[in-house]
Amino acid sequence: MNYVKMIGQWDEDLATNLNAGLEHRVLAWARLRLERTGHAHFDKGELLRVLEVVNPRTGELSPVNARTLDRTVNALVDQGLLLPASGRRCLRPVGCEQGARNAPVTECKQPRATANEVTG
Numbered sequence: 001m002n003y004v005k006m007i008g009q010w011d012e013d014l015a016t017n018l019n020a021g022l023e024h025r026v027l028a029w030a031r032l033r034l035e036r037t038g039h040a041h042f043d044k045g046e047l048l049r050v051l052e053v054v055n056p057r058t059g060e061l062s063p064v065n066a067r068t069l070d071r072t073v074n075a076l077v078d079q080g081l082l083l084p085a086s087g088r089r090c091l092r093p094v095g096c097e098q099g100a101r102n103a104p105v106t107e108c109k110q111p112r113a114t115a116n117e118v119t120g
């Protein structure tokens with residue numbers, strides 16, 4: 001396995017590890033999806049689906065609750081790890097604001113004013 005693949009595999013394992021804390025998993029998804037622009041984009045509802053968790057009542061896997069995801073993203077913002085513009089459709093790691101050199105200009109998928117209100 002080459003180095004880049006090894007790192008990607010590590011992030012993928014963490015992102016889907018049901019025993020890992022949600023904050024770790026959200027950051028792993030941000031790394032997996034990070035574009036050259038410094039944005040990690042997700043389709044509507046996608047981040048909820050890929051962050052499936054075990055439902056304590058039924059024992060079955062289900063998408064993470066939207067409010068739980070919002071709280072997790074806000075906690076990561078408070079910790080200075082994600083920019084406040086982050087939300088269910090776009091994770092913006094702190095330090096990646098400028099994007100990579102020669103990054104293409106793309107439109108953000110995250111509606112700004114309603115960052116946490118948009119229905120996932």
Ligand SMILES: [Zn+2]
Binds near residue numbers: 041089090107109110
């Ligand atoms: Zn974005």
